[in-house]
């Protein structure tokens with residue numbers, strides 16, 4: 001391993017140059033106008049994987065954005081098959097004026113590299129590509145059999161990946177799935193994540209009169225869809241943060257004592273947290289600590305609301321329509337399909353007769369939990385200890401990676417969530433960045449991890 005780590009250490013500058021090229025593609029999966037950029041980004045990965053010595057590199061088209069696959073399977077049948085998953089698509093960049101440097105022209109400031117996708121997830125995909133490269137360059141082989149699948153639709157709910165996995169079960173067959181798309185607990189606190197929240201994302205459209213009306217001529221006689229929508233939203237949660245949808249909490253696994261103690265052991269400072277966000281008070285479900293609320297409890301949040309006149313100045317109008325996007329983070333064992341039904345029934349029930357409502361599900365993701373007592377997790381633990389010089393902590397995540405459950409269900413393969421981001425690196429926000437020390441230690445850790453995995457009997 002020494003030679004490999006020396007090689008990684010001496011390649012620092014080159015890694016950053018290559019990452020900057022990867023970050024230059026505006027691979028925003030939700031924007032139809034970026035379709036070509038997403039495709040070109042997939043081709044970049046293909047070429048990169050070929051250049052580092054991966055085999056069977058292929059860009060698979062889907063109904064949406066392409067999936068990139070590659071493998072290297074010469075470690076022998078006694079060695080585990082490790083499937084590494086990541087995503088090359090990114091979130092939109094708005095509001096653009098809040099970025100210090102352009103989102104697709106990566107810039108290094110201090111210890112960080114700033115660009116959309118740097119932490120989520122291109123930097124972490126690059127970590128694995130470079131760890132693989134180091135083994136193949138120095139040893140002409142990898143210690144384990146490796147399959148790679150890098151998708152382009154994670155940020156829009158992995159809508160076509162489930163079908164892809166179902167159709168390519170043999171191609172993807174693996175003993176363990178490794179995913180680097182989460183965060184460490186904090187600076188100098190490497191972590192292994194063992195649970196992710198799920199997601200149920202809804203859109204509501206409220207319709208009032210058949211056209212926009214003069215608010216003087218009609219106001220007072222006809223209901224206003226924006227007012228009606230505001231009332232609907234206000235009835236989704238009480239002022240203590242409890243969600244009021246009938247049956248919403250029914251399927252939640254009760255919290256275990258060991259887990260509660262484990263969470264309590266982690267240092268967390270509400271005051272510092274408030275300061276960092278410049279809020280005077282936190283808000284969340286009564287009876288739970290901040291970490292419990294973030295990791296173990298479901299949420300309901302309005303992500304966007306629009307309708308009527310929003311330009312400069314004033315227009316006296318009673319609009320015909322109002323809209324809201326509402327997402328719910330789910331925890332094991334809540335099921336997105338069932339939650340969508342409960343949400344729809346409840347919203348219909350509380351909608352006044354003065355307006356019509358139409359409710360649509362946008363995308364779903366199942367919550368995931370992975371066992372932490374396994375040889376795979378043990379190997380990850382040992383690798384992080386060597387790579388970071390510090391034992392990792394076990395954490396859950398508030399975010400979602402919908403495909404984790406699909407891997408568990410279709411491939412019967414456990415997932416190891418080995419994340420190298422930091423929680424405050426502005427994923428999905430302006431000035432997204434990744435700490436370059438963690439990027440570098442991530443490459444070392446991943447290269448050690450493949451080695452540790454090779455010590456396990458298949």
Ligand code: BES
Nearest residue numbers: 120155156157181182183365397399400
């Ligand atoms: N990498 C994140 C998931 C994540 C977020 C892990 C925070 C750990 C901490 C992923 O790219 C993501 O953003 N997922 C979406 C999923 C959704 C679009 C279905 C999310 O969580 O909003």
Ligand code: MN
Nearest residue numbers: 120121154181
């Ligand atoms: Mn991600």
Ligand code: MN
Nearest residue numbers: 091120155427
């Ligand atoms: Mn993301």
